[in-house]
Amino acid sequence: MNFTTLNELAVLCETQNMTIGQLMLEEQSRESGRTPEAEFATMAQYYEVMKEAVHKGLNEDTTSPSGLTGLDAQRVVNYGKQSEMNLGGAAGEVMAYALAVSEVNASMGRIVATPTAGSCGVIPGVFVSSQQRFGWTDEHMVYGLFAAGAIGYVIANNSFISGAEGGCQAEIGSAIGMAAGALVELRGGTPAQAVHAVGLALKNTLGLICDPVAGLVEVPCIVRNGFGAVTALAAADMALAGVRSVIPSDEVIQVMMEVGSSMPEKHRETAKGGLAQTPTGRKIMQEL
Secondary structure, eight states: OOOSSHHHHHHHHHHHTOOHHHHHHHHHHHHHOSOHHHHHHHHHHHHHHHHHHHHHHHHSOOOOTTSSOOOHHHHHHHHHHHSOOSSOHHHHHHHHHHHHHHHHHHTTOOOOOSSOGGGTTHHHHHHHHHHHHHTOOHHHHHHHHHHHHHHHHHHHHHSOOOHHHHOHHHHHHHHHHHHHHHHHHHTTOOHHHHHHHHHHHHHTTTTOOBOOGGGOSOTTHHHHHHHHHHHHHHHHHHHHTTOOOSSOHHHHHHHHHHHHHHSOGGGBSSSSSGGGGSHHHHHHHHHO
């Protein structure tokens, strides 16, 4: 790739008068040796899988093999139909969609790891709900996925996207940053605003540990996807309003690297600490 930082990415977009998604499509094509049309078609297939996962999570039984999780997305949707939600329509919907995809993952369904299976609900939740709300085309959404991919590429190569390496801040945090930055672009924001959204999002998850109960990607992973999708909306709105990440986003990524590297092993996906080692967490482990 011709960029290694978010700042370089934004400058390239501005000098070449391209969106992040357009630039990333060209970069991916050059890197893979495949045509832009072929790369676009592949990403379009990924988006279809995301939409299918949202639909499945909202309409089918998503009870996981462990029996720990399932059907919470449908509970949120039903609650919204019966009572006025505190979050409001858009945020409530994005939360339900993100939960839906994460529950499909836990119930052994097909998802797209964006950037990981543990954080697979955030981007589909934000993208599918936003597409429905604003009436965007699938083509527009696919360019948004390329934008999210560019952001994820920078994070992965300068910090972590794996909970085992950097805690949940790496998985959920990265997904939120990718979704927030891409949503800014989908809404017509500038590359600079998209980059600010990434920094704003990542700052809100610094230090978040990875503590899966019984070692399964279910508790608390699924609800964190729901919360994460709502955070992505907030970060995107802040950036579109002109709110800046005072600490440059690339520096925030470096802080995530520093924090993750110093995080105790028991708080990095080992199920040896955090919620996994509460009395209830240990009981669930024994029963399973």
